[in-house]
Amino acid sequence: MANTKYTLPKEERIKSRTLIDMLFAGGKSRSMVAFPLRVVYMVKERENLEPQTQMLVSVPKRCFKRAVKRNRVKRQVREAYRHSRQILIDRLNSRDEFDRSVVMAFIWLDDKLHETDEVSSKVTSLMTRVSEKI
Helix, strand or coil, rough: CCCCCCCCCEEEEEEEHHHHHHHCCCCCCCEEEEEEEEEEEEECCCCCCCCCEEEEEECCCCCCCHHHHHHHHHHHHHHHHHHHHHHHHHHHCCCCCCCCEEEEEEEEECCCCHHHHHHHHHHHHHHHHHHCCC
């Protein structure tokens, strides 16, 4: 893990409307909560050059009317994800499932801002629980 890069490349962010619809349509997707976050995730077949993990962050306008606060929460969640996604990648590699990928959406549930350390611990907790389920 010495050469692990803590970056979030553009390819790992979900931009495809069909992938988002597939994630939230139910059926194959699962959900779990670690307040103030909820994660909706789905394990799917990996395309040839697709990354092992993909994510998106959603902070509803009803939680924070001001874009500044919504953007702060998104930055906190993305930062925590960057540091804890290796948990998921290690799990996928240990099970020799190189043809599988995990798609997930983090949804903010609270109408209050939280400390970065707290958000980070919640994201790490969710990533650990997701890795146990897959």
